[in-house]
Amino acid sequence: MNFTIMKKIELILFLSFLLLYSYNVDSQNKDWSLSTVTHLEDKITKTDGSIRYFIDPKSSTTARDSIIEITKGYIEHNLKLIGESDLNDSIYIVLVCNKDDMIKYAGGRISGISILKDEYVPQNMICCIPKVLKHELMHMIISLKWNPLIKNYIGHPDWLAEGLAVYADPEAEDLYDGTLEKAFANFYQNNKLLELDSLTKFPSIKSKEIEIAYIQSGYLVQYLIERYGVQKFKELWLGIDDFEKIYGMSMKCMIQKINKELDKKYND
Numbered sequence: 422m423n424f425t426i427m428k429k430i431e432l433i434l435f436l437s438f439l440l441l442y443s444y445n446v447d448s449q450n451k452d453w454s455l456s457t458v459t460h461l462e463d464k465i466t467k468t469d470g471s472i473r474y475f476i477d478p479k480s481s482t483t484a485r486d487s488i489i490e491i492t493k494g495y496i497e498h499n500l501k502l503i504g505e506s507d508l509n510d511s512i513y514i515v516l517v518c519n520k521d522d523m524i525k526y527a528g529g530r531i532s533g534i535s536i537l538k539d540e541y542v543p544q545n546m547i548c549c550i551p552k553v554l555k556h557e558l559m560h561m562i563i564s565l566k567w568n569p570l571i572k573n574y575i576g577h578p579d580w581l582a583e584g585l586a587v588y589a590d591p592e593a594e595d596l597y598d599g600t601l602e603k604a605f606a607n608f609y610q611n612n613k614l615l616e617l618d619s620l621t622k623f624p625s626i627k628s629k630e631i632e633i634a635y636i637q638s639g640y641l642v643q644y645l646i647e648r649y650g651v652q653k654f655k656e657l658w659l660g661i662d663d664f665e666k667i668y669g670m671s672m673k674c675m676i677q678k679i680n681k682e683l684d685k686k687y688n689d
């Protein structure tokens with residue numbers, strides 16, 4: 422989920438409070454529940470190296486206790502996908518129980534946000550429901566690893582940014598019968614695939630097509646990385662060349678190629 426400057430500004434107070442709160446926790450050197458009338462009333466904190474967790478105590482004990490191990494696994498997996506190794510940046514991870522709880526952090530019933538620190542936001546921060554943590558971590562990891570290598574960074578088309586996060590965690594999507602590939606083939610055969618314009622800038626989150634946009638993009642990224650390798654994908658991400666120069670065909674032709682292959686595979 423991309424984040425606007427307005428939303429960033431809305432986060433300032435929240436994060437300032439969070440930092441103050443962290444300081445208090447540090448000074449008392451313990452993990453505890455805080456009862457106040459603010460957003461952060463009862464988050465449980467955990468720290469693991471450069472990552473600090475703020476966990477809703479309503480979440481299950483297993484989820485709470487295993488979150489550090491689970492997150493380590495997600496980070497390792499996501500780094501491997503893009504051919505990178507360690508991640509030492511400081512990140513705050515705020516885990517909420519449901520989308521309604523996201524309203525106070527993101528202003529809407531979304532599943533998660535990933536936001537880099539800048540002049541408005543004092544910490545790299547992910548705030549999400551547990552189901553999309555791996556997805557949001559992919560956004561965070563790529564932003565920390567590759568975006569600083571881009572001169573005059575202005576963002577990526579939605580299909581590229583979201584597609585990578587979906588590829589990192591297909592399980593966060595509603596893939597009724599299993600894989601991104603099958604879902605993509607199904608959309609193609611039912612004439613539901615979106616046009617390029619709707620992939621560059623996704624339809625509204627309320628649109629029925631949004632689910633297709635995520636899955637279609639996820640499979641496209643999977644195909645590019647698994648068929649052509651992560652190095653070419655990195656060139657595309659860094660804007661070293663355009664799609665056609667890197668892959669030897671336009672994106673439209675690439676999609677036609679995929680459609681043809683999948684149609685054959687799932688019709689035989």
Ligand SMILES: [Zn+2]
Binds near residue numbers: 422556560583586
């Ligand atoms: Zn996303």
